């Protein structure tokens with residue numbers, strides 16, 4: 001199994017469990033996320049936590065060893081579309097969603113964390129939209145979510161820098177909610193949220209969701225997915241992925 005879903009103390013936790021491949025997303029993990037969103041609606045948790053196994057990575061994005069087989073925009077689109085629907089479902093969950101960023105979050109991994117309401121980032125974690133180095137953009141909706149999250153110039157800079165930022169820079173540009181040094185810091189954050197009744201958290205989340213719906217966020221995500229699919233089919237993208245995979249084999 002490439003993921004775990006656990007309910008404890010009214011918190012539903014989703015853990016990506018592929019540490020050897022830096023928690024890259026394959027179809028199995030996508031299925032897991034789909035199961036998670038259904039479970040939230042059935043089991044009514046106070047909060048959701050999304051995290052990953054090990055301390056090296058939260059998520060290294062799409063599993064390039066699998067997705068490099070997708071060559072044309074027609075082949076890439078269904079994968080990008082499916083994961084964009086997963087992230088939109090996560091973003092619009094009726095309860096707060098906390099990304100516990102236990103290590104590097106790059107490419108689609110950064111998109112997953114950006115779709116969450118809060119990002120608790122471990123001191124050593126480096127995170128960024130590195131897709132530009134592969135000659136593509138974000139393709140799961142994360143670019144649209146970043147413009148909802150950060151001041152415009154900071155969002156545009158983070159996307160077009162295409163590099164992983166250290167934790168202090170992530171706090172400074174507003175992406176990280178909090179840098180966490182140990183488990184006690186995480187518990188303190190959860191404890192402060194638990195002081196407020198669940199229906200209050202839900203009511204505030206409804207305000208955010210109404211704003212996203214009114215501003216056509218779903219349609220903007222769809223345009224992002226389509227544009228990424230177009231860029232995906234260029235030779236320059238496939239060469240960059242081949243280079244990454246060849247380096248891994250050495």
Ligand SMILES: CC[C@@H](C(=O)O)C(=O)SCCNC(=O)CCNC(=O)[C@H](O)C(C)(C)COP(=O)(O)OP(=O)(O)OC[C@H]1O[C@@H](n2cnc3c(N)ncnc32)[C@H](O)[C@@H]1OP(=O)(O)O
Pocket residue numbers: 020021022024056057059060061062063064065067104106107108109111130131134137138139140244245248249
């Ligand atoms: C597809 C959707 C698209 C989007 O819409 O956003 C994307 O997500 S594009 C994908 C972006 N991801 C990448 O370009 C991969 C980036 N990976 C890294 O930069 C690094 O792996 C890391 C996350 C910073 C971790 O570095 P480190 O701890 O030094 O580990 P290694 O690099 O040695 O990796 C260990 C092992 O894992 C394999 N790996 C890592 N990431 C992926 C990946 N995304 N897909 C497939 N495989 C991946 C890597 O090849 C190593 O394999 P072995 O050498 O066989 O152990």
